[in-house]
Amino acid sequence: xxxxxxxxxxxxxxxxxxxxxxxxxxxxxxxxxxxxxxxxxxxxxxxxxxxxxxxxxxxxxxxxxxxxxxxxxxxxxxxxxxxxxxxxxxxxxxxxxxxxxxxxxxxxxxxxxxxxxxxxxxxxxxxxxxxxxxxxxxxxxxxxxxxxxxxxxxxxxxxxxxxxxxxxxxxxxxxxxxxxxxxxxxxxxxxxxxxxxxxxxxxxxxxxxxxxxxxxxxxxxxxxxxxxxxxxxxxxxxxxxxxxxxxxxxxxxxxxx
Amino acid sequence: xxxxxxxxxxxxxxxxxxxxxxxxxxxxxxxxxxxxxxxxxxxxxxxxxxxxxxxxxxxxxxxxxxxxxxxxxxxxxxxxxxxxxxxxxxxxxxxxxxxxxxxxxxxxxxxxxxxxxxxxxxxxxxxxxxxxxxxxxxxxxxxxxxxxxxxxxxxxxxxxxxxxxxxxxxxxxxxxxxxxxxxxxxxxxxxxxxxxxxxxxxxxxxxxxxxxxxxxxxxxxxxxxxxxxxxxxxxxxxxxxxxxxxxxxxxxxxxxx
Numbered sequence: 284x285x286x287x288x289x290x291x292x293x294x295x296x297x298x299x300x301x302x303x304x305x306x307x308x309x310x311x312x313x314x315x316x317x318x319x320x321x322x323x324x325x326x327x328x329x330x331x332x333x334x335x336x337x338x339x340x341x342x343x344x345x346x347x348x349x350x351x352x353x354x355x356x357x358x359x360x361x362x363x364x365x366x367x368x369x370x371x372x373x374x375x376x377x378x379x380x381x382x383x384x385x386x387x388x389x390x391x392x393x394x395x396x397x398x399x400x401x402x403x404x405x406x407x408x409x410x411x412x413x414x415x416x417x418x419x420x421x422x423x424x425x426x427x428x429x430x431x432x433x434x435x436x437x438x439x440x441x442x443x444x445x446x447x448x449x450x451x452x453x454x455x456x457x458x459x460x461x462x463x464x465x466x467x468x469x470x471x472x473x474x475x476x477x478x479x480x481x482x483x484x485x486x487x488x489x490x491x492x493x494x495x496x497x498x499x500x501x502x503x504x505x506x507x508x509x510x511x512x513x514x515x516x517x518x519x520x521x522x523x524x525x526x527x528x529x530x531x532x533x534x535x536x537x538x539x540x
Numbered sequence: 541x542x543x544x545x546x547x548x549x550x551x552x553x554x555x556x557x558x559x560x561x562x563x564x565x566x567x568x569x570x571x572x573x574x575x576x577x578x579x580x581x582x583x584x585x586x587x588x589x590x591x592x593x594x595x596x597x598x599x600x601x602x603x604x605x606x607x608x609x610x611x612x613x614x615x616x617x618x619x620x621x622x623x624x625x626x627x628x629x630x631x632x633x634x635x636x637x638x639x640x641x642x643x644x645x646x647x648x649x650x651x652x653x654x655x656x657x658x659x660x661x662x663x664x665x666x667x668x669x670x671x672x673x674x675x676x677x678x679x680x681x682x683x684x685x686x687x688x689x690x691x692x693x694x695x696x697x698x699x700x701x702x703x704x705x706x707x708x709x710x711x712x713x714x715x716x717x718x719x720x721x722x723x724x725x726x727x728x729x730x731x732x733x734x735x736x737x738x739x740x741x742x743x744x745x746x747x748x749x750x751x752x753x754x755x756x757x758x759x760x761x762x763x764x765x766x767x768x769x770x771x772x773x774x775x776x777x778x779x780x781x782x783x784x785x786x787x788x789x790x791x792x793x794x795x796x797x
Contacts, residue, residue: 289553289577290758290766296547302735320546387795397709399795406734447745451708451796452654453716454789455726455746457753469712470760477663478559478765488704488760489712496714497754500774501547503727503745508735509547517757532711538644538656539708 290516295322296501297511302409305342310431313511322513324438329517330428331498333510334446334461335407337424338415345372347412363388369403372414376401392417395531396461398448407510418444421462422525429464429525441465441519444527445495451539458499460491463527466519468492489530490519547773552579553758554768559666562599567688570768579770581695586774587685588755590767591703591718592664594681595672602629604669620645626660629671633658649674652788653718655705664767675701678719679782686721686782698722698776701784702752708796715756717748720784723776725749746787747776 299316303309313330317323324330338344352360352367356374360367364386374380377390381397390401394417404415418424421444429442444462449455460468468491476482498512534540556573560566570587574580581587595601609617609624613631617624621643631637634647638654647658651674661672675681678701686699701719706712717725725748733739755769791797 289555291553292551292754292757294549294551294754298546382795382797384795389795397796406738407736409736449795451794452789453746453749454787454793455744455749457746457749459710472760479664479666481663487712488756489710489714490757490760492710492712492714493753493756496750497549497551497757499745499750500549500747500754503729503747530711532709536711537708538639538641538646539654539706540639 292497292514292516294497294501295320295513295515296509297513298509300336300508300510303336303339303510305339305344307340308431309336309340310428310435314432314435316511317513324432324436324440324513325515326439327515327518328438328440329443329466329494329514329519330432330440331443331445331495331502331512331514332428333502334402334417334421334444335404335415336510337418337421337428337444337462338404339408341418341424343416343418344408344413345416347372347414359383359388369400369405369414372403372416373401376403376416394421394461395528396448398446402446402448417446417461422464422527423462425462425464425527426525439465439521441521443491443495443498445498447499458495458502460489460495460530461527462525463491463530464525465521466491467522468527468530470520490517491527491530549754549771549773551754551758552577552770552772553766554770555766557593557765557767560593560596560767562596562601564597565688566593566597567685567692571689571692573768574770581689581693581697581770582772583696584772584775585695585697586700586723586751586771586776587689587697588700588702588752588759588769588771589685590759591659591674591678591701592661592672593767594675594678594685594701594719595661596665598675598681600673600675601665601670602673604629604671616640616645626657626662626671629660629673630658633660633673651678651718652785653705655703659703659705674703674718679721679784680719682719682721682784683782696722696778698778700748700752700755702755704756715752715759717746717752717787718784719782720748720787721782722778723748724779725784725787727777747774748784748787
């Protein structure tokens with residue numbers, strides 16, 4: 284908030300993280316990169332981190348040439364016009380195949396995320412022969428980084444691990460929040476009144492997804508390599524438990540399906 | 541961009557727009573409210589406006605007590621536990637009913653948007669007896685406001701008219717872009733290379749939706765009444781034609797359905 288009282292939020296891209304590899308201390312890399320920008324974390328900051336660098340730091344990277352596709356993966360790969368090794372990884376990461384069409388596989392991952400190719404990622408992974416898989420437990424990854432940032436800086440921040448997903452009904456992809464630590468991912472406005480005293484129709488805002496999308500606006504330049512953004516000035520509701528999972532809609536509560 | 545070279549985006553809530561009514565010059569109200577905050581528009585700013593105030597300025601508000609529900613609307617209303625007048629409006633605004641369950645109607649609006657209740661809005665409309673309907677042509681509304689802002693300030697800005705939609709697979713609602721003027725809603729990255737020289741997997745980012753979501757972070761406080769946000773520092777690709785429509789995914793291109 285500024286002196287004049289209007290809400291003001293800042294999104295700061297964090298450059299110079301460099302190429303992340305297994306075992307790297309991502310929290311430390313972020314703090315150091317911020318320092319080189321003349322910035323430091325503040326209480327209440329939200330640190331949004333692209334999933335791919337978290338996966339790399341956690342060693343969730345697989346060499347495609349070392350993957351042995353099953354006969355089923357080979358058959359599917361041929362039908363879809365994809366690499367058999369890639370299809371094998373997608374199947375391993377999937378709890379369920381939802382759609383299979385035009386060379387695309389839409390799956391529900393073991394975490395419950397519905398996305399293309401089980402979020403197996405070939406971009407920004409070294410060499411062209413490697414694929415990054417989602418962290419095994421994205422909330423735990425977010426909480427781990429949050430605690431580490433607290434230890435390194437003393438600051439109470441929230442951490443969001445984000446990825447870029449397609450979605451039904453609308454063109455293009457947007458960043459969403461997979462892992463969330465330190466904050467409530469949903470702003471529950473049930474019972475609040477509108478400008479005229481009427482109870483609000485819109486009740487639950489997925490603010491963690493909106494924060495992930497906002498962060499993408501500075502992260503989106505691949506050639507600059509900006510895997511992290513700091514969002515400053517948004518007053519979130521703190522949470523002790525990591526809970527990105529609450530953003531996954533249970534099938535029986537999905538009015539759109 | 542700051543001196544140190546990292547991308548930095550600012551989201552500024554615009555307070556004090558007041559209660560908008562039919563015939564109001566929304567562009568003028570925005571410019572005046574900004575002035576009272578000690579701000580002025582700059583070239584390259586993105587002005588995100590909540591749909592409900594655009595609808596009100598355009599007179600797209602209906603008194604529920606003056607709506608005559610059809611027998612079909614009455615029957616549906618009873619089945620869904622909704623007001624018959626509200627169901628009548630939802631049906632009038634709908635091109636197609638997609639789902640009907642647990643008191644909810646998911647429709648495709650005449651514009652092509654898939655959302656709850658044809659986006660008919662009872663919140664923040666006067667008196668409790670009124671409902672706001674979407675503007676007839678949201679892109680045209682956005683373009684109209686963009687031109688008017690240009691005339692009033694001389695600035696070249698982009699305008700996004702946003703609304704809060706639920707979505708499949710994920711809990712909570714997020715702001716999306718309905719009307720878009722002055723900028724390309726999708727950042728087409730096909731052909732770009734990643735950090736390792738591999739062609740990017742993620743190809744088309746719905747930046748207008750991400751901007752709408754970012755704006756919601758300051759607009760989301762109903763009691764403060766912030767229907768407009770300025771986003772500064774995001775370098776969009778200019779477009780001469782309004783084209784929020786390109787964000788609507790044609791059914792035959794929807795891999796998720």
